Amino acid sequence: MPYKRITLTHFLLQEQRRLGGSGAFTSLMNDILTACKMVSHEVNRGALVGNHGVAGTVNVQDEEQKPLDVLANDIFLHMNALGGNYAAMASEELEDVHAVKGSADGKYLLLFDPLDGSSNIDVNISVGSIFSILRLPEGADPNSANAFLQPGVQQVCAGYALYGSSTMLVLTTGNGVNGFTLDRDVGMFFLTHPNMTIPADTKEFAINASRARFWEAPVKRYVDECLAGKEGPRGKDFNMRWVASMVAEVHRILIRGGIFMYPADVENIKKGGKLRLMYEANPMSFIVEQAGGASTTGRQRLMEVPPTNLHQRVPVILGSKNEVERLEAYHREVGE
């Protein structure tokens, strides 16, 4: 019965009772989900209110910003400052840490990518928001990037909102992964996907194949073996997908398995990789591991990578455990 579903707010209250928390966590999560509802609304209105096209500005990564990148960033900064739970925030769209005024008691740090995959906005393909929550270390200055430079294993919560054919919010607090769907008429997220798990095996891979000429040997070997299908060493046919929206790729993997790769290649390694460690790779890795999958750089468990910079880039290989481990083994074999 649809009306017997529980809301995300009730789910958070249950978690809070289980963990014996003070309520701060429920309150800060409520701010995030309000921000996601607002961004969802703006994504939906699209070209009707001038949300398509370019903003005419570039961000810290030297990428052209879309109006929705800027708007989603402003929404996240505003909504998440209201509750006074965060000591500071950091965003893909901002070079430096964003101080939260008047929240001397804030015990948490929020990192986010307000609109990931934004090259997809104008063509009406799914985009999403990604967030990661850390504790403010004892005695740390929240307005210094150093407070944020904690490895992914220290995240207390991570999640994403997917603005797809329906809007979903998927989240983990280190106790499994749960998915909630936005009922637009009611204005609330309802639990629709409890205990999401990633099958260990898969026949589906995702990689931007236009970069094949730059790939390292282990990645080339892995993809070649998938492409060889039934007649090749894997003895089975594989399917391929590439949405160019990491949120949509991770969501597909949570629903039906798969492996997603944005690995190091001879070109992108000059910058450390393509995807950003702190607000893309780490939160997605936390979710994937909590759903029984694996996440690696190819050479190291991703959530153990020591961060040195807020906007650090990192190679990412994540998804169905047996496939991720296979590709890790291919890296070890060539000693790379």
Ligand code: AHM
């Ligand atoms: P963005 O944060 O600028 O949107 O970039 C991240 C996105 C990911 O969502 C996606 O996996 C990747 O970039 C797509 O890259 P490519 O353009 O090489 O296909």
Ligand code: MG
């Ligand atoms: Mg991004």
